[in-house]
Structure formats: structure tokens, C-alpha cells
Amino acid sequence: MKKTVCELFAGVGGFRLGLSKTNIDWDFVWANQWEPGKKTQHAFDCYVNHFGKNENHVNEDISIIDKKKIPNHNLLMGGFPCQDYSVAQSGAKGINGKKGVLWWEIRDIVEAKKPSFVLLENVDRLLKSPAKQRGRDFGIMLRSFNDLGYSVEWRVINAAEYGCAQKRRRVFIFAYKNKTKYAKKVNNYSLENIIYENGFFAGQFEVIRGIMSGVAVASESTYPNINEYNDLVDVSENFKYEFKNAGIMRAGKFYTVKTMPVEIKPVTLGEVLEKEVSEEYYLASNLEKWKTLKGAKKIERVSNTGHKYTYSEGTMSFPDSLEKPARTMLTSESSVNRSSHVVEDKLTKRLRLITPLEAERLNGFDDNWTNTGMPHKFRYFCMGNALVVDLVTRMGKELGEIIDSE
Incomplete structure (x- = not known):
């Protein structure tokens, strides 16, 4: 099988x-x-600068693109925002998100192009x-994949726990068509074993096998089944579940468990x-x-309903420790706000922001x-x-x- 790739919401090209x-x-x-x-589409311009400009790099709203005209591919990948995925019945038009x-848009591409892996x-x-x-939104995703003939494995990964320089926690979702050789291979294993030993994430992101929480391991017949709901509308209106940081769905049945990483020493800030x-980049008169932004505080606030409450924040390290990995970067990094990193410069011993290169x-990413x-x-x-x-x-x-084994 060819290693053909379609990248959605490409940003500055982290996946690629x-x-x-x-x-x-990879093609x-x-x-x-x-x-x-x-x-000005700065992220797209950055992507093109590194990977070349041609007819297959598209700077258009994905919602107006004809999904059938996207080239065939065996791997669909991308990072996308967490939004309200709710659906409703729309008369003769069927179910609409x-x-x-x-x-x-992702679901429509999967339906139109049927990539082997996502x-x-x-x-x-x-x-x-x-x-x-x-759990409703993720339940909608699982049911969507299931209806299209896919199984799904997921894992929440904190990058710093696997040797990286940032405490960035993200969920990765790996879906594969049930007709692939890979699916037939992992179908030989229990859902539990897929998470701990034989699945997509287990090889590269080892976890401790010990006391587990979540669904009972006794029998897969006892596992929740997303197919128990009539359709996506039923899932949208009634599904509720406490998903853990790792899990697998196969033929509608899903098993989810809280895992602990076998940690790798991280790179420090x-x-x-x-x-x-x-x-x-140095802090000046402000x-x-x-110090106030990074310090502890209790602020009296009033909710939209008129209810008074106290908003509290604890003390943050100021400056950030250079002996630990960085905290999660936000899009507001470097602005004057509580979440921005402030470090003591190694050479001057003065406080400053991190640089774009850092x-x-x-x-x-490369410097x-x-x-x-x-x-x-x-x-x-x-x-x-970015990821x-x-x-x-x-x-x-x-x-x-x-893919080589396909």
C-alpha cells in the first residue's frame, strides 16, 4: 500500500x-x-515556504470544498478544534451537524474518500x-466512525512524560478501516490487550500495566456499545459516558481505562x-x-444569574523553573498574562519572555x-x-x- 497522505488543518506543518x-x-x-x-494567511504561507507551492496545497475554507475532488489517500491526518458536535433531525435532509x-468536514471526507487510516x-x-x-461529543465521533466501518483507538499523551520539553497534553485518535489487514491482526487481541500491548499507541508510548479503572475486564459482552443508540441524533440527545485517557472501540463496543505512562526523562526548559x-524580550517597568499576575488571588465575581462567587487562583512559579519541562503554551504566549512563560536568562540573569525560536x-520544530x-x-x-x-x-x-504490512 502506498503511503499517501492528506493533511487537514495543516497549520505550519507539524504533522508533515x-x-x-x-x-x-511519505507522499x-x-x-x-x-x-x-x-x-493574510500567515500559517499557510509558512507551510508553502517549507513544502513548496503547488495545486495540492489549498488555502480555502474546507466547508466549501468538494470532498470527492480531494485526491485518494491512505492516511488522513490533522488537528482540529474541540467544538459542539451536536446533531439534529432535519426532515427529509436527514441528520445534520x-x-x-x-x-x-472530517467525517464527510472519510465517507467520500474512505482512507484506510485516520x-x-x-x-x-x-x-x-x-x-x-x-462524553457526548466523543461518543458522536465514535458512532460516526463505527457507521463508516472503522474501529478507533485513542490515547491522551502528555509530551513531557515521553521525553519532550513541554507539558502538553493532547488526545490522539487513530481510526482504521475494519477491512484492513491491521484490523484483522488486532482483532486477535482483547480490547484490554490492544491498549496495553498490541495496539497502535502501545509500542511507542508504553504504559504501566497494573490496577485499572473503567469498564470491568471480565467479559467483552459487558462493555458499553455505541450501537445501542438508534442513530447519531439518539447519541447526541442521550449518550453520556466518562471516557478515560485511553480506549478502544471495535464493532461498536468500547473499553476505556485510565493508564499511567512509563515515563522518559524530559528535556527541560x-x-x-x-x-x-x-x-x-526582557521585562521592563511592568x-x-x-508579579501580580503570577501571584495568588481571590476575586469576588457575579454570575449571569446574579449569583456571587469567589474566583481563586494559586501562585505560579515566577520565573518558570529551568530544571523542568515548560508548561503548556497557549496562543497568547508572550503577551502580558498569567500563562506566558517568564524565564531568568542564563547569561544576563534578568527576567524575560521566551523567544519565538524557543x-x-x-x-x-526546527529553529x-x-x-x-x-x-x-x-x-x-x-x-x-501546534502539536x-x-x-x-x-x-x-x-x-x-x-502500511507496509498492508
Whole structure:
């Protein structure tokens, strides 16, 4: 089977860069990146700068693209936002998801192109969304894949626990067609064994096999079944489940369990710092404001219903420790806010922000990857949206072996 790839919501190319570092010959046949409301498409320009401009790099709203015209591919991959996936009955038109929700674009591509394998990335709260009906959105995803003839494995991975320089926790979702040789291979194993020993994530992201929580292991006949619901509308209106950080769905039945990583020593924040940086990154007269932002606080607030409550925040390290991996970067990195990293410069011993290059290193990108003409603030924004490249490289090695076996 050819290693043909379609990349959605490509950003600045983290998925593609991760696969390229496997030294496996991946053929990217199509990629899409579109930033709504942006006059200048900086992320797309960065992608094109690294991977070349041709007719298969598309800078258009995915919702207006004819899915049938996307080139055939065996691997569909991309990171997408956590949104409200709810669906409703729409008369003769059947079941409709909410307009503008990108999950439905992914689902439509899977239906139209039928890739053998799908690898997706999202924030880990997807497993618990929405707050009023925990697990509903992920249940809709599982049922969608099941209806299209796929099995699904998922794992929440904290990059720092597997040797990377950032405590970035994301859920990765691996779906595969039930007709593949890979599916037939893993069907020989129990759902439990797939998670711990024989599944997609088990080889590259080892976990401790010990006391488990979640569904009883006694018999797969006791496992919840997404097919017990009539259709996606039924799932949307009635499904609720406490998904754990790892799981597998096969033929509608799913098993989910909380796993603990076999940790690898992480790269520290101190190890990614540049030796000399520009004066613009140092904190100036607003040092006291930073101390206030990072300090503990209790603030009286009033809810929309008029209810008074106390909003509390604990103390954050100020500056950030150089002996530990970085905290999760957000899109607001470098702005004057509580979540931005502040470090003591190794050379000058003065406090400063991290640089765009250091932000790239925290995600495993090559130095100056985003130095393609975009403003500094947007370089941070791109890294706040990006995934950790090294994780994709490890998954890519596994994917290469799987596709070779097809």
C-alpha cells in the first residue's frame, strides 16, 4: 500500500514535519489550511515556504470544498478544534451537524474518500465535552466512525512524560478501516490487550500495566456499545459516558481505562533557551504587574444569574523553573498574562519572555520554522496551536510499519 497522505488543518506543518523525520517516504497528495477572518494567511504561507507551492496545497475554507475532488489517500491526518458536535433531525435532509463544526468536514471526507487510516489530534477535554453531558461529543465521533466501518483507538499523551520539553497534553485518535489487514491482526487481541500491548499507541508510548479503572475486564459482552443508540441524533440527545485517557472501540463496543505512562526523562526548559537574545524580550517597568499576575488571588465575581462567587487562583512559579519541562503554551504566549512563560536568562540573569525560536523548540520544530515573514505575535500564536512534532514522528514510525504490512 502506498503511503499517501492528506493533511487537514495543516497549520505550519507539524504533522508533515513529524512524518518527514521518520526517514520514511511519505507522499503528501493534498493539504488544506485556512484561518477564518484573517486577511493574510500567515500559517499557510509558512507551510508553502517549507513544502513548496503547488495545486495540492489549498488555502480555502474546507466547508466549501468538494470532498470527492480531494485526491485518494491512505492516511488522513490533522488537528482540529474541540467544538459542539451536536446533531439534529432535519426532515427529509436527514441528520445534520452544526454548521461550521469542523468534525463534520472530517467525517464527510472519510465517507467520500474512505482512507484506510485516520490520525487526529485534539485537546483532551474533547473526551469530557460538553460539561452538561459528559462524553457526548466523543461518543458522536465514535458512532460516526463505527457507521463508516472503522474501529478507533485513542490515547491522551502528555509530551513531557515521553521525553519532550513541554507539558502538553493532547488526545490522539487513530481510526482504521475494519477491512484492513491491521484490523484483522488486532482483532486477535482483547480490547484490554490492544491498549496495553498490541495496539497502535502501545509500542511507542508504553504504559504501566497494573490496577485499572473503567469498564470491568471480565467479559467483552459487558462493555458499553455505541450501537445501542438508534442513530447519531439518539447519541447526541442521550449518550453520556466518562471516557478515560485511553480506549478502544471495535464493532461498536468500547473499553476505556485510565493508564499511567512509563515515563522518559524530559528535556527541560533550560535546555531549549538561546544563549543571547534581543533586548525586546526582557521585562521592563511592568515587573510588578507580572508579579501580580503570577501571584495568588481571590476575586469576588457575579454570575449571569446574579449569583456571587469567589474566583481563586494559586501562585505560579515566577520565573518558570529551568530544571523542568515548560508548561503548556497557549496562543497568547508572550503577551502580558498569567500563562506566558517568564524565564531568568542564563547569561544576563534578568527576567524575560521566551523567544519565538524557543517556542518552536518547545514543540520540536526546527529553529526559525515560523520565521517566514509573519509578525512575532503570530509566531507565538502558531506554536500555541501546534502539536509536539516528536510525538508524530514516533507515531509515524508505527504507521510506516502498519502500511507496509498492508
